[in-house]
Amino acid sequence: MKRSMIKLIPFFIMASFLVTGCNHDTSSTVKAAKPAIEAKTQKSKGPVYKGKVVGKSNKAKSISIVVGKGKKAKTIMVKFDKNTKGVEHAAKGHASIIFYDMRDGQPWATVIKPKLAKLPKGVSEIKTADLKTLIDAKTDFVLIDARPGKRYAASHMPGAISIGTKAYKKKAASALPKDKDKLLIMYCGGPT
Template sequence: MIHKNKTSLLLAALVAAAFSTAGVSEAGKPTVGGPCQKCHTAEAGAVRGNLGKVSPEFSTLQVKAGKIVWIVKYDDKTRVIDGDKTSGAESIKDLPKNKEILVSFSGDESKPLATEVAVKQPYKVPEEQKISNDEVVKLVSMGPKKGEYTLIDARPTGAFLGGHIPTAISLPFDSFEENCSIVLPQDKDRLLVFYCGGPT
């Protein structure tokens, strides 16, 4: 999906991200990992990261939070929230590996027991901020100067180097804060078109 957005909205997101820091528990154990670090901070009794292995045999799941892998027990009382659907612990084994999740737990960090597992939902872009593939093709055929746009490829650098839309500039999401002032145009009214590898 391809998105367009005015610079003011982009700057608001940048400011919000700039004030977020990676979460660390009181014991120094990371509680926020991976892409979650861009938007979330530490919360007591919670760990955010990517789902690793799930072991129904031992009723445990792994959460990758930075360089640390949390092993969290779950039981029959653990709820799984996936969008507007709530289910029991039996559905944990069906969650896709590496999916971004939030695990709320009781107990201390040495023996956490999951009370709730929430699955991150894809970001929903408002219809008025979307641009069709045909519109992008038209803009690209005019070029950035005549079309008055900047096309941003937000995928990782390796994906960009493997192939990208002509006229696109690489600005990976993970390095957005560090490089946005270099890559983004000075003209705040210029059309910005972002694209990535799919829903996140």
């Protein structure tokens, strides 16, 4: 038993890299990788929903958020009021973390935070100005649009190629350069 758990550790670490990403909802795998932090957060701020916001109404003061993955995914409607902190971080199409408490059988948001993407080890972030400098100077690098193909088709950044997460295995060999030292820059639809 102990041995099989040890074998699983690298898997958890890999999986935690795989599932984090802009706009990505949290899966149970991430929680499994960091149970200690999770428990601590929950203790200090109450229960939490993590996932993609699919609707927000300022008039009805409600946010719809999808939590869970695949068949277990469900939409939850959370209310907010003037005491809710960080309401601006809940925007349709973006990943959020909503701390809540239950009032009259309904979840009320207390604190809303953007769900920030975590960078895999050895990967650094690039900002707009630096990226623009590279593009304007016609620097030799590969710009990769990681969003779904339909969104790439509608509009993409100059010179970008399309490799969605699911297409990586199929496309990487032919689309990526043979030279492993060449600069690759990935982007998608933003973190918050």
